[in-house]
Amino acid sequence: MARKFFIGGNFKMNPATAAARDAIVDTLNKAQLDGSAEVVIAPPALYLLPLQQTLRKEIALAAQNCHTNDSGAFTGEISPAQLADARIPYVILGHSERRTLFAETSDLVAQKTQAALAKGLKIIFCIGETLEEREANKTLEVCRAQLDAAINLLSPADWANIVIAYEPVWAIGTGKVATPQQAQEVHAALRAYLGEAIDANVASSTRIIYGGSVTGASCGELSSQPDIDGFLVGGASLKPEFVTIANVKG
Numbered sequence: 487m488a489r490k491f492f493i494g495g496n497f498k499m500n501p502a503t504a505a506a507r508d509a510i511v512d513t514l515n516k517a518q519l520d521g522s523a524e525v526v527i528a529p530p531a532l533y534l535l536p537l538q539q540t541l542r543k544e545i546a547l548a549a550q551n552c553h554t555n556d557s558g559a560f561t562g563e564i565s566p567a568q569l570a571d572a573r574i575p576y577v578i579l580g581h582s583e584r585r586t587l588f589a590e591t592s593d594l595v596a597q598k599t600q601a602a603l604a605k606g607l608k609i610i611f612c613i614g615e616t617l618e619e620r621e622a623n624k625t626l627e628v629c630r631a632q633l634d635a636a637i638n639l640l641s642p643a644d645w646a647n648i649v650i651a652y653e654p655v656w657a658i659g660t661g662k663v664a665t666p667q668q669a670q671e672v673h674a675a676l677r678a679y680l681g682e683a684i685d686a687n688v689a690s691s692t693r694i695i696y697g698g699s700v701t702g703a704s705c706g707e708l709s710s711q712p713d714i715d716g717f718l719v720g721g722a723s724l725k726p727e728f729v730t731i732a733n734v735k736g
């Protein structure tokens with residue numbers, strides 16, 4: 487099955503003002519998008535509803551996180567039911583910043599994934615190893631364990647609504663992009679693992695995207711790797727070069 491290229495922009499907690507946000511949206515709205523990729527941006531939660539009004543319809547919105555519960559006494563959280571009710575189609579879960587700075591475990595990320603899928607949301611499911619883990623040859627062990635928590639909770643059909651983002655922690659926000667060979671090696675191994683742990687259909691149809699310091703300059707060679715189905719872009723998603731990345735397959 488052909489896998490449509492997927493380009494996600496993770497704004498993280500940026501930008502700091504509505505004026506700067508509107509400048510980014512203006513650039514995206516005026517850009518020529520060639521349609522070769524599904525394009526999704528994840529602004530801070532505060533900006534989701536304004537952007538739903540102002541962002542061109544070819545670009546979809548994602549939240550950067552959600553809770554497991556639909557409502558309740560969870561100050562500061564946003565629920566999958568609220569996102570679904572607001573017609574926000576995607577949510578990023580398991581980003582390394584959530585895992586490391588906010589102590590989210592793989593089990594919690596899997597529970598959030600299950601809860602979000604139950605509300606009809608689509609998931610950008612992030613995994614990836616630290617530098618220490620890579621140097622100890624534990625990259626695949628770590629990524630598999632992060633996937634396993636979800637594989638154990640979900641059914642094979644659920645994976646049609648999940649994009650896996652392989653984001654080596656050492657490459658996120660560091661300017662150290664993985665080489666196309668490094669990324670391809672992990673993506674191919676992850677795809678093989680989906681085949682072993684779930685089934686051949688999930689392995690061939692699930693999009694596995696790369697994240698970690700992707701720029702307009704580095705996206706070309708990465709995009710030509712057979713198992714790289716797109717990118718999750720942080721810093722460069724706030725800049726005009728995000729359009730270059732979104733059109734890389736065109």
Ligand code: PEP
Pocket residue numbers: 496498653657658659660661697698699700718719720721722
């Ligand atoms: C990210 O936050 O998911 C990311 C990949 O960030 P950056 O592109 O800035 O490394």
